[in-house]
Amino acid sequence: MSETTNANQLVITRTFNAPRELVFKCWTEPEHLLNWWGPAGMNLEVASLDLRPGGVFHYSMKSPEGFQMWGKFVYGEITPPEKLxxxxxxxxxxxxxxxxxxxxxxxxxxxxxxxxxxxxGKTVLTMRGGPVNPTEEEAAFFASMAESMQQGFGGTFGQLDEYLAKLA
Structure with a gap:
C-alpha cells in the first residue's frame, strides 16, 4: 500500500488480488460491505444503500463495548467498475x-x-480524499490526522483483502 498526503488530501493506493468488478461490488453492495467496511473490531449494520448519484449509504458501526457511531456516503459519480x-x-x-x-x-x-x-487480474485501487469546504482549523486538523487515517484505512483495506480471499 502506498500513501501520500498533502495538506488537503489523503491518497492511498493498494493492490487487491481480485478482479476489479468484484472489488467494485465490494464497495457498492450491502452484502459485501457488511463483511469488511469500517475499523477493525467494529460491527457494521447497513441501514440503507441507494447506489445512484444523490443516493445514500447509511450505516452504523458498533464497538465490542457497545459504543455506536453512524455514518453515511452520499454518492456522486458512479462508473462501474472504474470509478466511485x-x-x-x-x-x-x-x-x-x-x-x-x-x-x-x-x-x-x-x-x-x-x-x-x-x-x-488484480485491482489497483486509488483513493483520494479531502475535506469539503473546510475552515482553516478543520483543514489543519485533517492534515494532523493523516498518519492515523492511513493506519485506519490500512486496517480496513486489510479486512477487504481477507474478505476477497474468502470469495476466491
Missing part, C-alpha cells in the same frame, strides 16, 4: 450530517474519489 465518487460524513440515526464523535474540528464532509484499475 462519494462524500463521507458522520451522521445520526436519521442520516443527518453531524460532527465526528471524537473532535469538534474534524471536517463535516470528506469527498472521496476511488478509481479501480485492472492489472493482470
Amino acid at each position: 465518487v462519494f462524500t463521507n460524513s458522520f451522521s445520526d440515526e436519521e442520516a443527518n450530517t453531524v460532527r465526528a464523535p471524537f473532535s469538534p474540528v474534524f471536517p463535516l464532509e470528506i469527498m472521496n474519489t476511488l478509481t479501480f484499475e485492472e492489472q493482470d
Whole structure:
C-alpha cells in the first residue's frame, strides 16, 4: 500500500488480488460491505444503500463495548467498475450530517474519489480524499490526522483483502 498526503488530501493506493468488478461490488453492495467496511473490531449494520448519484449509504458501526457511531456516503459519480465518487460524513440515526464523535474540528464532509484499475487480474485501487469546504482549523486538523487515517484505512483495506480471499 502506498500513501501520500498533502495538506488537503489523503491518497492511498493498494493492490487487491481480485478482479476489479468484484472489488467494485465490494464497495457498492450491502452484502459485501457488511463483511469488511469500517475499523477493525467494529460491527457494521447497513441501514440503507441507494447506489445512484444523490443516493445514500447509511450505516452504523458498533464497538465490542457497545459504543455506536453512524455514518453515511452520499454518492456522486458512479462508473462501474472504474470509478466511485462519494462524500463521507458522520451522521445520526436519521442520516443527518453531524460532527465526528471524537473532535469538534474534524471536517463535516470528506469527498472521496476511488478509481479501480485492472492489472493482470488484480485491482489497483486509488483513493483520494479531502475535506469539503473546510475552515482553516478543520483543514489543519485533517492534515494532523493523516498518519492515523492511513493506519485506519490500512486496517480496513486489510479486512477487504481477507474478505476477497474468502470469495476466491
